[in-house]
Every structure is written in structure tokens, then in C-alpha cells.
Amino acid sequence: MENEIILETKNIIKDFPGVRALDNVSFYLKEGEVLGLVGENGAGKSTLMKILSGAYPFPSYSGEIFWKGKKCEFSRPKDSEETGIAIIYQELNLIPKLTVAENIFLGREPTVGKTGIISWKRLFNQAKELLNLLNISIAPDENIENLSIGKQQMVEIAKALSYDARILILDEPTSALTDHEIESLFKMINSLRERGVSMVYISHKLDEIFEITDRVTVLRDGKTVGSKLTAELTRQELIAKMVGRDIKDMYPKQTVQINEAVLEVKDFFVNHPFLLGEKVVREVNFQARKGEVLGIYGLMGSGRSELLTAIFGSFPADSAGEVCIEGKRTDIRSTHQAIDYGLGLVTEDRKLFGLVLGMGVGENVTLSSLEKLSWYQIIRKQQEHEVIEKYTQSLKIKTPSSETTVGTLSGGNQQKVVIAKWLATDPKILLLDEPTRGVDVGAKVEIYQIINGLTKKGVAVVMVSSDLPEILGMSDRILVMHEGRMVKEFLKGESTQEKIMFYATGGNDGS
Numbered sequence: 001m002e003n004e005i006i007l008e009t010k011n012i013i014k015d016f017p018g019v020r021a022l023d024n025v026s027f028y029l030k031e032g033e034v035l036g037l038v039g040e041n042g043a044g045k046s047t048l049m050k051i052l053s054g055a056y057p058f059p060s061y062s063g064e065i066f067w068k069g070k071k072c073e074f075s076r077p078k079d080s081e082e083t084g085i086a087i088i089y090q091e092l093n094l095i096p097k098l099t100v101a102e103n104i105f106l107g108r109e110p111t112v113g114k115t116g117i118i119s120w121k122r123l124f125n126q127a128k129e130l131l132n133l134l135n136i137s138i139a140p141d142e143n144i145e146n147l148s149i150g151k152q153q154m155v156e157i158a159k160a161l162s163y164d165a166r167i168l169i170l171d172e173p174t175s176a177l178t179d180h181e182i183e184s185l186f187k188m189i190n191s192l193r194e195r196g197v198s199m200v201y202i203s204h205k206l207d208e209i210f211e212i213t214d215r216v217t218v219l220r221d222g223k224t225v226g227s228k229l230t231a232e233l234t235r236q237e238l239i240a241k242m243v244g245r246d247i248k249d250m251y252p253k254q255t256v257q258i259n260e261a262v263l264e265v266k267d268f269f270v271n272h273p274f275l276l277g278e279k280v281v282r283e284v285n286f287q288a289r290k291g292e293v294l295g296i297y298g299l300m301g302s303g304r305s306e307l308l309t310a311i312f313g314s315f316p317a318d319s320a321g322e323v324c325i326e327g328k329r330t331d332i333r334s335t336h337q338a339i340d341y342g343l344g345l346v347t348e349d350r351k352l353f354g355l356v357l358g359m360g361v362g363e364n365v366t367l368s369s370l371e372k373l374s375w376y377q378i379i380r381k382q383q384e385h386e387v388i389e390k391y392t393q394s395l396k397i398k399t400p401s402s403e404t405t406v407g408t409l410s411g412g413n414q415q416k417v418v419i420a421k422w423l424a425t426d427p428k429i430l431l432l433d434e435p436t437r438g439v440d441v442g443a444k445v446e447i448y449q450i451i452n453g454l455t456k457k458g459v460a461v462v463m464v465s466s467d468l469p470e471i472l473g474m475s476d477r478i479l480v481m482h483e484g485r486m487v488k489e490f491l492k493g494e495s496t497q498e499k500i501m502f503y504a505t506g507g508n509d510g511s
Helices: 045-052 077-083 100-104 120-133 149-161 179-194 206-212 235-243 304-311 335-340 350-354 361-365 381-394 411-423 441-456 468-474 497-504
Strands: 005-016 019-030 034-038 062-067 070-072 085-088 167-171 198-202 215-220 223-229 261-271 279-289 293-297 319-325 328-330 343-346 429-433 460-464 477-482 485-491
Touching (some): 005 045, 045 167, 045 198, 077 085, 085 149, 149 179, 179 198, 206 235, 261 460, 279 460, 293 304, 304 343, 441 468
Parallel strands (some): 034 198, 343 429
Antiparallel strands (some): 215 223, 477 485
């Protein structure tokens, strides 16, 4: 017997000032089904999920929502929660200083009689029972701050299921997880599916969509493009539905002339921020040449991000070594000095370190180049406007206007604003830390084209990425890091995913 439809939306419309985010969106979810929800950034995925979770309350949208065939309206998040819907956001919503058990039952702690005093024994026992039921090997009395991101995510899921949720919405659940943690998450998803829990799985990682989902629904430009069983889809078909066109070459790397070294790093190290005497980057040496894309790959904790941010002057008291630019030794002790030397850094976390979310698109674009645009500390507005127009158009940033608050843009467009901010400084060397994380497939290709344009102009691009196909597809050379050290260098055409992973996990030429 085919599972019944547990949740359905019909003709959902949601408008924001100057843009229609959802345009007659209809979709359905069956009991015990894992539904992949995909689409480019700005397609409307998050908006639809916020309506289903009550974050955008009725009547701020039009259309109908049905729960097991019965029409319902969510005027607040609690309405959705009481119906049986729970959403696990990409940014986890846990209190670090509290225990696992306290986080799971926050505000619903069992008490001793009518005294209002928390029964700690019952609290930890209830949490233990729930964790055991879900096969989660985490101690209920462990503080959240001591857990890995993967285990914190498991706690979030346990918390949702403690409300007897029948639908879980997972928003980019693996964006910060290791391979082992992803494997554990997928085991849990399969276990929940067997118990009849339905899930909406939102991800830009198409490999995951094909591995874990039963069916895929595609949104594009706020409209439902279609829905199909995952087993009946090919990767190219799915990409074409998402972007509205065929993408012939996912990694359009162009061959350009690579010239002399513009960046040289010698005997570089970075101290551990918490452990005295320990280092997160150890004796690193490398060069980056004009027109080259130098890829750096390493697993989480290998020191790759710390290396880039330290070169950029972010940890002057905790890093040392020699950094030469165009053959001249530098003494970069601040990010301001790094910019003066011709460096730019696209950080891994665009929201925390790359953008001022409450400011406009244009203000963010010119944030790092205001000195060039000023005369005696007065900004030359016409020149600033020309710079904003130039990069908004050349990078195809989708925004109602340059004054639109950057925090309201899709992830892909936010990332383009970050890149525009650094292009406006006219860098010699651009450091890219996970430049396409959380970005849809169409925007990824556009970012790769931006990288091609930079290398044509002779800019040296140093790119850290966790995406092995991206590293292989876009790099002229690849450096592999393990436990803070550079352990292997590959020239273009020499490497494979297996070879890179061998060295990234501690393998060496003698093993």
C-alpha cells in the first residue's frame, strides 16, 4: 500500500518588497518519505520552509496548507510545532553552556511534584532513553560546547523528535560535517524513515540528494518546476531543471599563461588559539604564481583556513614566518596592511566575517576600497556609484537595488557581493576560503568564470575547498595539508580524488 500524503501545499504566494519569492508553489510530502528540495539560491526553498514552520505567519502569504488532508493555517511557529513539523536550521539553535539533556527539554524539564524544582534524575533518564532510541552515542550530561558540530546536529534532531515531530525539515544539514558525521546522519535518516518520519532534505550537494532521497522537487525563480522519483533522474537532468539550461562543463577552467611567483610563504606557522605550545599550522612553505589557481585541500582541522587568515594578517601575535609579495619581504601585522599589499580574502563564513548584513549591497561592495574612493576622508559618491554599478553588473548580482540590505539576498548573491568587495580593491593575490560553500550549481559556475577572469588578468588565486571535484577541476596545482603541514604537491593532471584523500588522511610516500 502506497504511503499517504501527510503534508501538501497549494498555490503558495509570498511577496517581499520588490520581489515575488514564491509564485503559486505547490508540493507534497508522503509519510516516511525523504523528499529532496533543490533549486538555485533565491529559488524560494527557505521561504517555503519558513512558511511551513510558522516563521512567516498567515496571512503574510496566500495559498493553502493541508495536514493529512485537513486545511490548516500557521500563525506562529508553535502552531507548526504542535502540528508535528520541526525545522533544523543550518545555524544550530542550542545553548553551548547547557547539557545535552537541558537543551533537549529546555522549558519542559520534569519537576518534583508541583514544587517547580527540576528533577535532574528524570531529566537525564528521559534524555538517555531518547538518545538510545535514536542510536545516538552522546552522554546526556555532556555540555553542548564540548560536542562536535555533527553531534550537536544529532542533539537538534533529538530535540525536535522529543516534541513528537512527524516531519523534519533539514536545511543544508551536512555543510559543516566530516565524512564520518555525514555517514552517521544518513544512518539516522534511514532509521527515522523506517519509523514513518517524513523529511524534507534541502541541499546543494547533489551527491547527497541522489544517495539519501526518495523523490526530488525542484524550485526555480519561486515556481515549482516539477517533482520526480530520485531513481528516475540523472544528475544532468536535475541540474538542467534547477538552472533552466544545460551546463555542459561544470568546471570551466581556462588555461592561461602562468608567470613568476607573486606570493611566497616560508617557514610559516600559526599558534593554537587555546592550547599553549601547540600549533595549527606548522612550517608551511609554498609559492603562488601570477595567473595560477593554487588549490589547497585538507580535512577539517588541517589548518587550511587558519593558514589563509594568518597570511592575511588576522593573527599577528600568533603567527610567524616569511611572506614575500613580488619578491619583497613583507611584515603584514593587520588586515589593513594586507589590503595595501594587494591581498584579498574571501572568508569561509561570509555572514560572520565577509559582510555587514544590515548594510546595503553597494555599501558592502565598496567596504574594503573606501580609501581609494575618498578624498580627504570624504567619499566621492559618483566614483563609488560607478564601482558599485560595475561589479553588480559584471558579477550578475541579483538585487532589487544597490541599497537593498545584503542580508536579504540569497546565499549565492551574498557570495558574489563578498567577491565584488575584493575585486574593487584590484588585488594581486586573492585568497578564497570555500568560495562556493552553500552556493547553488548555477552560481558555482558563475564564480568559476569570475576566477577565470581574474587569472587572465594575472591575479594569483589561492583556493581552499572541501569539494574534491572543485579542487581537481579548477586548480593548476594542488597542495594537500594534514595536521597543519603541507604534505604533498600535485601538478595538474597528476592527482585523483583517491590520491589526494590518501595524503589528507595521513598517508605518506613511504606507506
